[in-house]
Amino acid sequence: MPDHAPDPLRRNERSRQAILDASIALIGELGYDKVSIEAIARRAGVGKQTIYRWWSSKGAVVLEAATHSLDPVVSFPDTGDFAADLRTQLRGILKLIANTGFGSAYRGLIAAGQSDPELLSALFDQIIEPNVQAFGRRAALAQERGELRDDADVQALRDVVYGFVEYRLIHAMPIKPRHIDALLKIAFDGVR
Amino acid sequence: MPDHAPDPLRRNERSRQAILDASIALIGELGYDKVSIEAIARRAGVGKQTIYRWWSSKGAVVLEAATHSLDPVVSFPDTGDFAADLRTQLRGILKLIANTGFGSAYRGLIAAGQSDPELLSALFDQIIEPNVQAFGRRAALAQERGELRDDADVQALRDVVYGFVEYRLIHAMPIKPRHIDALLKIAFDGVR
Numbered sequence: 001m002p003d004h005a006p007d008p009l010r011r012n013e014r015s016r017q018a019i020l021d022a023s024i025a026l027i028g029e030l031g032y033d034k035v036s037i038e039a040i041a042r043r044a045g046v047g048k049q050t051i052y053r054w055w056s057s058k059g060a061v062v063l064e065a066a067t068h069s070l071d072p073v074v075s076f077p078d079t080g081d082f083a084a085d086l087r088t089q090l091r092g093i094l095k096l097i098a099n100t101g102f103g104s105a106y107r108g109l110i111a112a113g114q115s116d117p118e119l120l121s122a123l124f125d126q127i128i129e130p131n132v133q134a135f136g137r138r139a140a141l142a143q144e145r146g147e148l149r150d151d152a153d154v155q156a157l158r159d160v161v162y163g164f165v166e167y168r169l170i171h172a173m174p175i176k177p178r179h180i181d182a183l184l185k186i187a188f189d190g191v192r
Numbered sequence: 193m194p195d196h197a198p199d200p201l202r203r204n205e206r207s208r209q210a211i212l213d214a215s216i217a218l219i220g221e222l223g224y225d226k227v228s229i230e231a232i233a234r235r236a237g238v239g240k241q242t243i244y245r246w247w248s249s250k251g252a253v254v255l256e257a258a259t260h261s262l263d264p265v266v267s268f269p270d271t272g273d274f275a276a277d278l279r280t281q282l283r284g285i286l287k288l289i290a291n292t293g294f295g296s297a298y299r300g301l302i303a304a305g306q307s308d309p310e311l312l313s314a315l316f317d318q319i320i321e322p323n324v325q326a327f328g329r330r331a332a333l334a335q336e337r338g339e340l341r342d343d344a345d346v347q348a349l350r351d352v353v354y355g356f357v358e359y360r361l362i363h364a365m366p367i368k369p370r371h372i373d374a375l376l377k378i379a380f381d382g383v384r
Contacts, residue, residue, distance in 0.1 A: 033307040083384070107306045110362060114303035115225040120364060128363065152383035156356075156374035163359030164352050170302060170362070171320065172312060173351075182348035190382030191344040192275070 018044040019051060023065035028101020032062065032108020059112050059119040066105045067126045069096060076134060082142035083188045086161065090180045093165065103169055110170065132158060160187050210236040211243060215257035220293020224254065224300020251304050251311040258297045259318045261288060268326060274334035275380045278353065282372045285357065295361055302362065324350060352379055 022043035026035045037058055041048045055061040073092030077085045097103035113120030135158045142148035164183045168175045214235035218227045229250055233240045247253040265284030269277045289295035305312030327350045334340035356375045360367045 031307060111303040111306035114299045114362070115223060117364070124363060147384070149383050153374040153378065156371065157378055157383055159359055159365075159371075160352055160356050160375060160378055163355040163357075164348075165355075166362075167351055167355030167358050170306070170358075171316060172309070179348065179351075182345040183352060186345065186349055186352055186382075187378055188382050188384040190378075190380050191341050191349055192339075192380040 015044070015046050015050055016054070019046060019054075019061065020065040020068045023062050024069050024101040024105055026101070027062065027105045027108060031104055032111070037061070057119075059109065059116060060122070062105050063109055063119070063122055063126060066102060066109060069100060069102045069105075070127065074131065074134070076138040078138065078141065080145065080147070082138065082147040083184050085138065087180060087184055090161070090165065090184075091177060094175055094177065094180065097169065097175065107170060110166075128162075131162070157187060207236070207238050207242060208246070211238060211246075211253065212257040212260050215254050216261050216293040216297055218293070219254065219297045219300060223296055224303070229253070249311075251301065251308065252314070254297050255301055255311070255314055255318060258294060258301060261292060261294050261297075262319065266323065266326070268330040270330065270333065272337065272339070274330065274339040275376050277330065279372060279376055282353070282357065282376075283369060286367055286369065286372065289361065289367065299362060302358075320354075323354070349379060 019040060022040050023035070026039055026043055035058075037051050038048055040058075040061065041051050044051075051061060055064065070093070073096050074089065077088050079085055109119065109123055113123055132155070136154055139148055139152075139154040139157070143150055143152070143154075148154075161183065165175060165180075167173075168179065211232060214232050215227070218231055218235055222231075227250075229243050230240055232250075232253065233243050236243075243253060247256065262285070265288055266281065269280050271277055301311065301315055305315055324347070328346055331340055331344075331346040331349070335342055335344065335346075340346075353375065357367060357372075359365075360371065
């Protein structure tokens with residue numbers, strides 16, 4: 001009965017999803033440092049070798065888990081108001097941090113990356129660079145339409161925005177919607 | 193001859209300075225992770241026990257070394273132009289990062305602090321909180337004199353400024369004077 005034959009691709013996708021979910025959940029409970037590949041495999045209901053077949057290290061699987069959990073919230077809406085659309089995206093990231101292990105996973109990756117340049121560079125390529133591109137496209141539209149000044153330094157603006165959020169995350173300071181509002185007021189209206 | 197009797201306080205101060213200098217220099221050469229208390233003691237010309245007598249851990253001695261090396265550049269001048277004074281302070285920090293092991297030491301402390309809440313909290317108390325106070329005092333003067341809007345959120349402005357610098361440092365992105373200029377233009381004039 002070919003209709004009921006196991007589909008190795010589908011099975012792999014189900015295992016992959018279980019491994020990524022288990023990584024974020026466990027790190028949320030225990031912190032990055034206390035979670036092992038063995039514990040992730042156990043929670044995901046797969047063998048340790050299944051993880052090592054697809055990822056070279058704990059950093060690699062957690063990076064994919066973090067990237068995957070960011071996916072649904074990281075894109076920019078386009079309502080014709082760049083500041084409002086940024087606020088929407090940032091509030092999505094705040095909710096992800098508040099409700100899942102994403103923030104702990106990201107902090108663990110940043111920490112591990114300080115003595116592992118390959119991991120830091122993979123984090124840049126998989127999380128930061130796609131955001132640089134998406135932010136740049138949304139900002140270019142905003143500049144065409146006058147939502148953003150023509151001469152605004154778009155890449156510096158991006159670093160201001162995510163630098164603020166990452167700084168508060170890394171230093172274990174609370175990040176609430178009012179902090180995002182204060183950030184965007186400064187970045188869009190200036191303090192002078 | 194009491195004039196030539198050894199002064200234990202002075203000798204301690206000389207050893208302390210040698211230990212702090214050795215910490216920053218070695219971390220600049222090898223990176224935070226590869227530097228041990230033993231190596232710091234050897235470079236400083238003191239016994240390992242001298243370090244353990246004064247500091248409880250490698251994190252503690254490196255934190256004091258980082259704080260001490262920031263001291264000469266972290267205060268704010270007051271020329272009557274807050275943005276220019278911030279630029280001066282930030283350029284001093286950039287030079288410290290470019291010319292010493294301070295940036296590597298700070299990155300190592302941030303990394304270690306992600307799995308050591310006591311160290312992260314000590315870093316906050318010894319480096320961030322004094323800056324919050326000094327920035328707040330300079331900003332209050334700036335608001336009295338109209339260098340800064342009355343309704344500016346001073347603490348959010350501080351997080352914007354140092355968040356930007358720390359973000360680029362942590363992600364191994366270059367930090368040049370033109371990046372500081374772009375940051376201050378956004379923060380003071382806004383992008384809208």
